Amino acid sequence: MSTANARVALVTGAAGGIGDAVTQRFLSGGWHVAAADVRPVASGQGLLGIAADLSDVAGCRAAVHQAVAWGGQLDAVVNAAGVWTEGAAADTTEAEWDRVMGVNLKGLYFVTSAAIPHLATSRGCVVNLSSDAGIQGNAGAAVYCASKGGVSILTKALALELAPHGIRVNAVCPGDVDSPMLRGQAAAYGAAQPQAYLDRLLAGYPQGAQARFIQPAEIAELIWFLVQPAAAPITGANISADFGLSAGIF
Numbered sequence: 001m002s003t004a005n006a007r008v009a010l011v012t013g014a015a016g017g018i019g020d021a022v023t024q025r026f027l028s029g030g031w032h033v034a035a036a037d038v039r040p041v042a043s044g045q046g047l048l049g050i051a052a053d054l055s056d057v058a059g060c061r062a063a064v065h066q067a068v069a070w071g072g073q074l075d076a077v078v079n080a081a082g083v084w085t086e087g088a089a090a091d092t093t094e095a096e097w098d099r100v101m102g103v104n105l106k107g108l109y110f111v112t113s114a115a116i117p118h119l120a121t122s123r124g125c126v127v128n129l130s131s132d133a134g135i136q137g138n139a140g141a142a143v144y145c146a147s148k149g150g151v152s153i154l155t156k157a158l159a160l161e162l163a164p165h166g167i168r169v170n171a172v173c174p175g176d177v178d179s180p181m182l183r184g185q186a187a188a189y190g191a192a193q194p195q196a197y198l199d200r201l202l203a204g205y206p207q208g209a210q211a212r213f214i215q216p217a218e219i220a221e222l223i224w225f226l227v228q229p230a231a232a233p234i235t236g237a238n239i240s241a242d243f244g245l246s247a248g249i250f
């Protein structure tokens with residue numbers, strides 16, 4: 001059981017780059033964090049690790065239940081579990097479609113769904129991890145784009161549905177974040193030249209020679225702001241943090 005009176009967040013994908021940065025940011029801000037992932041997350045002071053496969057609806061509901069049973073309340077959900085895929089659309093298998101949609105879209109939706117009664121009690125909020133790929137197409141990544149486009153639009157629909165309950169729902173849409181996902185992408189799809197893959201990504205940024213990847217802590221700081229009272233007017237937003245990557249043609 002968590003200590004009384006601390007605000008409580010459920011962070012999914014908490015073993016990953018962004019999820020871990022969010023967990024650390026919330027802990028340093030005095031919140032307690034229920035940290036769920038399919039990979040192990042150690043429990044600690046104000047921190048509950050929850051082992052959960054969030055591509056499974058029962059797993060989503062159980063994770064929310066565990067978080068509330070431990071924390072006594074739920075003030076925010078940060079949906080950061082996700083997986084990347086790329087490859088020619090002509091070659092996509094049903095299993096790959098299901099794997100990506102299962103985590104990125106279905107899991108995110110059912111974690112949020114299960115959290116609604118608790119967030120209504122606390123007048124809390126949801127922050128979803130979408131992507132620049134949720135608001136613009138990425139050639140060769142149609143399945144991932146479809147999953148993140150779904151996240152971006154369900155964020156808007158839920159913001160409207162849940163506003164009468166005092167629940168805010170927003171999405172952040174990062175460009176390339178220096179995380180295990182990005183490194184994994186480069187390793188899996190870089191044709192044995194992961195650095196060349198990463199260099200190609202940076203070459204598409206408008207900053208030219210100054211281009212760099214976003215740090216997970218930079219995304220965590222934005223998410224931290226979105227759960228504060230100062231963000232009260234912000235709901236239904238898809239907030240880009242991508243160095244302008246999705247702003248238009250450069």
Ligand SMILES: NC(=O)c1ccc[n+]([C@@H]2O[C@H](COP(=O)([O-])OP(=O)(O)OC[C@H]3O[C@@H](n4cnc5c(N)ncnc54)[C@H](O)[C@@H]3O)[C@@H](O)[C@H]2O)c1
Pocket residue numbers: 012013014015016017018019036037038039052053054055079080081082083084103129130131132173174175176177178179180181182
């Ligand atoms: N890294 C980027 O460049 C980038 C850019 C835009 C958006 N995003 C999104 O941000 C979120 C976090 O990404 P990240 O960069 O931290 O990636 P990451 O791979 O470092 O972390 C993702 C985490 O999700 C977990 N996960 C995967 N499948 C799961 C499942 N079935 N159940 C529970 N947990 C599961 C993984 O174990 C991992 O710890 C993802 O939704 C990703 O799509 C990432």
